Amino acid sequence: MNRTPERRGSSISRLTISGIAIAAVTGWGAYSYSSLSSMQLEQQVSGQTAALREYQSQFLSERMKAENGAQEAAKLREQLASAQSEIERLTAKHTETEANLAAAKEQLASLQEINAPPALDGAPALRGVAPLPTKQDVMSAQKALTDLGFGKLEADGVVGPTTRQAIEEYQRLVGLTVTGQLHAQTLQSLMRSAKVVAAQNERTE
Template sequence: MAAANREVQGVAVPLMQERKRFRSDRVIALAVSLIAIAGWGGWIYSALDADRTERQLRGQVSALLDYQSLYASQRKAVEDGERQIAQLTEQLSSARSELERQTAKYKQTESELAKARDRLAALDPILRAPAVGSAPELLRITPLPTKEDVKAAQEALTQLRFGTINANGVMGASTRQAIEEFQRTVGLPVTGELQPQTLQALMRAAKVIAAQAEKAR
């Protein structure tokens, strides 16, 4: 029986050793598996982290592009505003020049109107001239003017600046045109003929102008 026990023990010892080695192999395999799982987990985590980082970078790049587009748009708006300001400045300068030109023209017109008023004031006595025959100092006026009457009228028209007329005593086209302008100026019927009233008005106007010139001298 002792021999049988020794035999049993001889079989049991290797079996236990085999079981220990199997357990050890299982532990090693489990450890290797855990290490592998941890490695894959780390790789997956790294991949996920890289993807997250890439998405963040893409978002930042997109934001930068949007900011660049906004900056370009704002810069263009500023440049457009500067161009508009330059155009308005140019238009203002042009308007100022036009205003100065119109002001000078207005002053010139005022000066001409003042001269015209003075001329009308000088001709005012003519418009209120007495009837024919009440001024014996005037040349004799007949219904049909004489050559001397025409000559005197031509000299008076030249003196009153209704044209430069040759005082030859002949009723030519230039003389008739000057008479028409004079009649229109003083408010007489415009006929172009040297009528008594026209001749009398011419003589009075010539006297007034001569008196003013003498007074000025």
Template sequence: MLPTSEKTSFRSNRIAVSIVTLAAITGWGVGGYSFLRSSELEKQFAGHTAALQNYQAQFLTQRKAIEDKERDITQLHEQLSASKAESDSQSTKLKEMEEELTKSREQLAAVQPLLQPHVVGSAPALMRITPLPAKQDVLAAQEALTKLRFGDLEADGVIGSSTREAIEKFQRTVGLPVTGELHPQTLTALMRSAKVMAAQGEQPQEPL
């Protein structure tokens, strides 16, 4: 058996070795834990960095899309303004054309009666004018009225009461306004009737 002093020394040495060994193990564990913790932190930092970069890329993409849309909206506003200006210009031109067309129609309506042919019995404006027929026209009318048996007139070229009465009978017969005046329409109708009678080669038994 070992002496008591040696036993005590051996125990002390064992305790010391155990403490050193424990300390060494503890230090390695702490160092290993620190190394593992640092690696984990680096991984987490790298992950956060990648996520931030991804967010930044998405933000830039979205901002570019918004800027493109704003640019498109601006262009659409400009096109709309240009179209509105063109539409206003076209509306103004259309209004001017409609006004010109209305004026042209009014002018045409005012001139149209003057352009229509004067039909016998449909020229009231001329009926209101007192005619001044030439003497040869009065002679021709008196001869036609005598041939057509509207009166036994003396062809003297003067419109007297007998001639006026014969003219009124003729006008009443053919549907002309009864005026007793030798209007151009009356003279034309007389000459036409006389030619028709001459072509037939016979005298009417009664006034037409």
């Protein structure tokens, strides 16, 4: 059986339409698949971006902590250096204070020795002391008063106004009764004081 030309044209048209339909369906499916892949890719990129931002935030936080720790360590080192310097200063001050205290104790011992009640049977040079001092006693007292810094007295053996004033100043200083008279206790105290001062001067020299 032979087909007419009209029937042939109709078959060709149907085939053409079928091909176009298949191509259209295939293209839409490819477009749908492409759109789905793009959405997944965008989601992945968005997730990675969020993770990267979180990591960056953690990194900045850790770096800030590290910087703060370094600053705190620097402050602690500075405080430690200051404390060590203060300890050295206090140690030096303590040493100086101990030296001054030792010197003060020595001076106090000397003053106690000077102001101690003299023995009646003291040094041989004092055995001749009488209620009324001799000229030699007065001369020794004048020399002792000069050595102790109570003026430059002339050792002439005479108790004049200058000598009497020096005796009063000495008596007032050491706590004796102020009379201006060269009685035995004043003379003995003068001799002892002069010896102590002379001994100190020898040690100093």
